[in-house]
Amino acid sequence: MSELRQVEVESASSAAPLPTGHRGVLTCQRPQTNPAIRLLCFAHSGGNPRMFQPWIDQLAPAVELWWVTLPGRGPRWREPHATRWEPLVADITEAVVAHVPRPLALFGHSLGALLAFDVALRLTEADLPPEHLFVSARAHPRRQFALELPADDTDLLRLVDEVYRGVPEAILNSPELAEHFAPTLRADLMLGADYRYRGARTLSVPITALGGVDDPMTPTEELAAWQDCTTATARWRQFPGGHFYLDESEAGVLRTIRRGLAAPMGKE
Template sequence: MSHDLRTSRWIQKLGTQHGDRPRLLCLPHAGGSGSFYHPLSVHLGATVDVFAVQYPGRQERRSEPPLVTIDELAERIHAELTTWTDRPLVLFGHSMGAVIGYEVGRRLERDGVPPAGLIVSGRRAPSLHVEESLHRRGDQALIAEVRQLSGTAAALLEDAELLEMILPALRADYRAIETYRHRPGRELDCPVTALVGEDDHRASVDHVRAWREHTTGAFDLRTFPGGHFYLNNRWPDVAAAIRAAVTSFTAPVLP
């Protein structure tokens, strides 16, 4: 049975849906929204049905209070996927979204309905903890960090009214990812593909390679020119890597 996505606040359809292809569920970065992944749907539209999560506290959900823990975000997204058992599901997350995707994947495997695979981008492995406390600092520190990462259009950061709207969700997201602690236990069995910008100062290639330790399945690492938001300038290349990963994840197992 397919989930009726028309009634879901959490999940958006991106692009044309065909109903008989693998699903790719995209999870945004801190401060990000589902629309960030629209370019991906343009490049993948012929092979994959693309969806994106919309966290509370932004865009059409801006009147809802944002969630402040990775666990709660993962639980709520996991609840949306309970009927997504009719077709292969691949999870894809960038930065904070990678950790949420990992935790959603763990929950799906616990339920006996594993994802076909997980694609992570721009995030060190969950077990590599780095002490961070940006969410406790002032607005200007938060804005400076986002500006440095180049993940948000510069014009938005100069618009006081827009800033007032996005800062609560941005701070909540930073609180969620900075207070996240990996819980040792059963790791994923599904394959994992990790993507990273070669010059990403927030997630080094070695730290992203450590995702290998979080699956008993196949692991692949792909690097791209650029920094933390290498995707913004590389959507066709990123889409090609994701298409190859999805094809690998969903290929029939030959005897």
């Protein structure tokens, strides 16, 4: 068995085992005993959802951490990458409804913030709204960030690094690593370009918008604009760093998450 505990393996905190169509979509590596809430996390374009693994110890035991794996990576590496928005979000939502116990909150970084937002909308439409939505390193969803993607993988990686400052040097300097990483990154960028904002759809749960002070993609006015996406309270906060500020501001981010999650439980 993999060191990762996929939700098709039954546990005290999970629902029914995942059917074939949902295998690998959701991971709860360390189920908690009677957690107060679950936090479902979505990574950025090209990102590995295991980036959230260090959060497990820091949020447990009150918060049980889950993450979403997109097609084409991790336990889903045999599946073709997703480039169409609607079918992917529908599939993720279906898996969440079937297998993640309530109460539930969502956290997403960059592309993951859009995915978390749209999944939150679909859960709300199914009368299963999350308790809180955390959106990180993403402007208001009406802002479309569609890069003109070069055909050459090396050029693609350098373009993304120029815009977001987040492609590791090891990948930029290694043709072998670039060949492995670029298809996933390209597919995720195409996926983001396929997203369409529907302004009439609004949440009724609190939103916390987070960003880096040096990230030109998320100025304060864009973080504050997330208030338009909910009828509940929306807050925003910036941390030291750029688009990938989570690396250097993890402690502050986790404090903000804990406070946000405590509110619906009457502990703020």
